Amino acid sequence: MDVYEITNYKTAVDNSGVNYLSPADSFEKIINGFVYRQVLQSRMGVGYFAPRLSGNDRVFGIFEHILPDSSRELLAVDRNRLYKFNTATGIFDLIPFGGSMAAYTGFNISANDFYVSGVSYPTSANAPRFVFCGEGITPNGAGSSIFFYNGTDVRDYTNVADNGNYAAPAMGALNSATYTMWFNERINFICPVIAGIEYNQGTLYSGIRTTSGNGDKFNVAGSGLFQADTPQAITGATLLGQVMVHNYDRMAYTMEKTRDAFNPYFGRAVPGVLGTNAKFSSVSWNDTVRSIGRTGILGTDGRSNLRVDNKIPYFTAREIDQISFNLTYGGFDRLNNQFLWAYKESESNSNTQNRVLVGNYEENTWSIYDQRFSVFGQTDIGLNLTWDQIESASGNPSWARWDTTEEIWDRIGLGGSVQKTLAGDDLGFIYELNQDYDDYYTTISAVTTGATTTLTVAATGVLPGDLITIANVEGMIELNNFDEETNTQTQELYDVISATPTSIVINVDSTLFSAYTPNTGNLSKVIKFQAQTIPFNPYRAEGRRIFISHVEFFIENTGGSLLVDVFADQQTTPFKENCLMKPSSNSVEQEGEWVEMVVAQEANFLTFVMKQTSPAVQLRLTSMRLHCERGGYTH
Numbered sequence: 119m120d121v122y123e124i125t126n127y128k129t130a131v132d133n134s135g136v137n138y139l140s141p142a143d144s145f146e147k148i149i150n151g152f153v154y155r156q157v158l159q160s161r162m163g164v165g166y167f168a169p170r171l172s173g174n175d176r177v178f179g180i181f182e183h184i185l186p187d188s189s190r191e192l193l194a195v196d197r198n199r200l201y202k203f204n205t206a207t208g209i210f211d212l213i214p215f216g217g218s219m220a221a222y223t224g225f226n227i228s229a230n231d232f233y234v235s236g237v238s239y240p241t242s243a244n245a246p247r248f249v250f251c252g253e254g255i256t257p258n259g260a261g262s263s264i265f266f267y268n269g270t271d272v273r274d275y276t277n278v279a280d281n282g283n284y285a286a287p288a289m290g291a292l293n294s295a296t297y298t299m300w301f302n303e304r305i306n307f308i309c310p311v312i313a314g315i316e317y318n319q320g321t322l323y324s325g326i327r328t329t330s331g332n333g334d335k336f337n338v339a340g341s342g343l344f345q346a347d348t349p350q351a352i353t354g355a356t357l358l359g360q361v362m363v364h365n366y367d368r369m370a371y372t373m374e375k376t377r378d379a380f381n382p383y384f385g386r387a388v389p390g391v392l393g394t395n396a397k398f399s400s401v402s403w404n405d406t407v408r409s410i411g412r413t414g415i416l417g418t419d420g421r422s423n424l425r426v427d428n429k430i431p432y433f434t435a436r437e438i439d440q441i442s443f444n445l446t447y448g449g450f451d452r453l454n455n456q457f458l459w460a461y462k463e464s465e466s467n468s469n470t471q472n473r474v475l476v477g478n479y480e481e482n483t484w485s486i487y488d489q490r491f492s493v494f495g496q497t498d499i500g501l502n503l504t505w506d507q508i509e510s511a512s513g514n515p516s517w518a519r520w521d522t523t524e525e526i527w528d529r530i531g532l533g534g535s536v537q538k539t540l541a542g543d544d545l546g547f548i549y550e551l552n553q554d555y556d557d558y559y560t561t562i563s564a565v566t567t568g569a570t571t572t573l574t575v576a577a578t579g580v581l582p583g584d585l586i587t588i589a590n591v592e593g594m595i596e597l598n599n600f601d602e603e604t605n606t607q608t609q610e611l612y613d614v615i616s617a618t619p620t621s622i623v624i625n626v627d628s629t630l631f632s633a634y635t636p637n638t639g640n641l642s643k644v645i646k647f648q649a650q651t652i653p654f655n656p657y658r659a660e661g662r663r664i665f666i667s668h669v670e671f672f673i674e675n676t677g678g679s680l681l682v683d684v685f686a687d688q689q690t691t692p693f694k695e696n697c698l699m700k701p702s703s704n705s706v707e708q709e710g711e712w713v714e715m716v717v718a719q720e721a722n723f724l725t726f727v728m729k730q731t732s733p734a735v736q737l738r739l740t741s742m743r744l745h746c747e748r749g750g751y752t753h
Contacts, residue, residue: 119667122656124742144742147650148485151737152476154454159677160647160730160737161487165553167538169209170546170577170619171196176470177542178227178252179234180495183267185246192499193248193267195234196546198224200250200265200272203499210548216271217280219258228254230470230544231444233398233493235297235355239266239305242283242331249275249305251295263294264307275334283331287322287343289313292336295322296397297355301362302375302382303327304341305334308355308364317343318351321364321373323382344383346371353393354400356407361420363407365394370407370418390423392416396446398493401457403450404479408457410434410446415477426477430484433475439464445471449494451539453552455480460491460541470544488646490581491541491549498537545619547579556642556733558584563637565594567628570615575641577619584643585611586624587733591639596631598639605678605735611644642733653688654744655723663749665720670743671728674710675701678735682728686721693719696729710740720749 124144145153151160171177171194179195192203194210201210215222227234232254239249248267255263262276273280276292286292290313297308303326310322325341327333335341346352346364354365362373370388392414394400399410407418408426413435415427427433438446439462449458456478460471474487539551564574573588580586587600587607599609612624622641655664673680679700683692694717701711717724730737 119745119747120656122654122744122746124651124744144651145649146652147648148483149648150485150487150645151647151649152454152456152485153478153481153483156481156740158649158739160645160732160735162551162736163553163557163559163642163645163734164489164541164549164551165559166578167540167548167550168203171201171210171548172212172546173197173199174546174619176227176230176544177492177546177548178232179236179250180493180497180540180542180548181236181248181250182495182497182499183236183246183248184238186240186244190497190499191248192495192497193236194495194542194548195225195236195250196542197227200267202267203497205499213267214271215273217273218277219265219272219274219280222258222272224256225263226256227252228256230492231397231442233447235295237298237300237305239298239300239333240327242327242329242333245269249298251275251298251307253294253296255294257293261291261293264292264298281334283334285335285337287312287336287341289315289343292322296352299355299357299362301357301373303333304382306362309352310343312343317345319346319348320344321362321383326379340379340382344373344385346385346387348387350393353395353397354407354409356400356402358402358405358407358418358420363400363402363418363420365400365407365409365416365418367395368393370394370416370423372420386420388418388420388423390416390418390425392423392425396444396448396459396461399446399448399459401448401450403457406479408477408479409448410438410459410461412438412440412443426479429482433484437464437473437475438462439466447471447491447493449539449541450496451551452496452537453539454478458494458539460489460494489541490543490579492544493542495540495542496537497540543579545579547577549579556640557645558643559733560641561637562588562591562639562641565591565597565628565634567631567634569627569629571597571624571626571628573622573624573641575620575622578622579619580614580617580622580641580643582614582616584614584617585646585731586614586622586641586643587611588639588641591634593633593635593638594628594631597626597628597634600642600733602734605732607731611731644731644733647728647730647732647737649728649739651726653723653725655721656746657748658723658752660748661752663720663722663752664724664746665749666717666724666744666746668714668716668718668745669726670712670714670745671699671739672710672712672741672743673699673701674738674740676735677737677739678730678732680713680728680730680737680739682715682726684717684719685725685727686719687723688725692727710738712743722752 234252236250295307325332394409417426560578566572684694
């Protein structure tokens with residue numbers, strides 16, 4: 119009997135056909151999981167990085183503001199206001215409007231795909247300043263929608279009363295721009311609107327930043343408007359080392375520095391068969407810019423512009439909603455080497471993003487998360503707690519509980535120095551990804567009984583349609599359906615029927631339940647992990663069927679149990695369903711255990727679907743061994 123051990127996982131999310139001879143290229147679909155360092159694992163939870171933004175509205179940008187002394191601030195933008203993270207309280211403080219904008223009522227960003235672009239750009243006196251712009255922002259006063267944060271309040275970048283060094287370009291007033299970058303000793307506004315005219319192929323750049331203020335002037339020597347020689351429109355802008363990369367509908371374009379201070383840019387077209395269509399999907403990492411087009415995912419290194427989605431060539435056309443394609447927003451997770459793209463699923467009833475495409479560039483793996491994020495960001499800012507600061511009222515919910523799943527408690531005191539991947543959503547929440555505790559964890563303060571049950575909770579992003587678990591309720595113990603000590607489900611999961619951030623209605627008749635003890639219990643959204651193998655038969659080229667006697671799974675002990683379905687010849691109903699694979703030992707001295715499942719089936723090819731539903735436990739599958747032999751001849 120032959121033994122095929124599947125390690126060195128590679129994945130896709132499109133149908134990949136029958137796996138004849140390459141068991142390493144093993145999965146055609148991973149949902150709420152990923153492959154990292156050749157280990158298949160379910161995704162970790164998301165936690166609330168800070169209390170909800172006071173505007174309670176969609177997050178349009180998360181930024182690290184780098185000050186001249188190299189210290190950093192964390193900023194966030196919602197539909198109307200700018201916020202700064204307060205490291206002392208763990209809360210995002212609302213930044214007021216000032217100067218000529220003292221009476222300004224809010225950005226009032228008019229569409230969900232009008233994201234904000236921002237950059238740290240010091241003043242001529244080297245004072246800290248964060249400049250930001252974007253489509254759909256309500257103009258201030260005479261018509262500008264380019265603003266800056268000076269450490270105290272938000273002001274108008276193009277108003278000399280607020281920015282005394284500003285001088286407009288010779289063509290007229292600078293009204294707005296889609297992107298902004300500090301590059302080549304200048305501030306650059308990409309796709310500017312000047313005197314009401316849109317320059318969709320243009321980059322407006324200031325003079326060289328000097329103590330005389332030329333860095334804010336657009337009418338001095340060394341400033342100007344660079345326009346690419348193409349009818350195509352810019353659909354993305356990113357820095358790639360010492361090159362500014364612009365994405366277009368059907369190509370990429372590099373803006374390179376010259377030695378001529380009066381003509382500071384040299385443009386170079388980078389042709390390609392595909393283009394970028396989502397304006398904020400561009401992400402720069404590992405010497406490449408990746409972006410999303412309607413017909414594929416592109417990688418640009420400044421010399422070539424090629425697709426990088428050979429494993430999922432039809433994904434963007436089939437899986438991303440084409441009408442809302444520009445909602446797609448790109449980010450990067452440095453901890454797991456993953457590109458992240460939040461998008462709206464095709465034919466979905468959602469009015470915003472409800473999925474995340476995950477691509478590990480290092481291992482060429484792909485997966486999908488069912489998360490509802492509007493934007494991504496990065497920071498190493500956060501509460502740096504010590505043991506005597508840990509209690510439930512600290513303002514950081516991650517330290518409010520003892521029943522974390524792994525590794526949190528031995529990182530106490532390191533929180534402020536750990537790189538974090540952040541994400542915002544439509545409700546004004548900002549999350550930290552890859553958390554070691556329950557997904558969307560929140561506490562319960564009151565229960566209203568009836569044919570359906572209403573839970574009053576601390577503000578949360580749980581929405582209708584989610585499945586949740588409840589634990590630690592006292593008095594009304596009938597409501598508990600999850601044991602956190604053993605990480606096991608004790609009753610059916612609850613469906614969320616309706617929800618607001620502080621009130622959740624579930625499909626439970628609690629009329630006869632015991633009396634609830636106020637302020638007890640917590641709930642979490644479950645993570646539904648699934649991984650499906652490519653149909654397997656290494657003997658197919660010989661015209662033979664395959665017989666599999668049994669399969670072994672090497673599962674880490676801390677990852678709970680695994681359920682497995684087995685399908686023959688791509689039938690819709692499995693001949694084995696929900697087979698429990700659970701390590702018998704929980705000893706930390708033994709990292710994992712081989713768990714065996716009997717298959718005893720012959721077929722043209724066999725497909726395995728591995729599943730886990732849990733709010734907290736991260737499954738880690740290191741290897742699979744398929745014990746098989748040649749079956750009968752195919753017909």
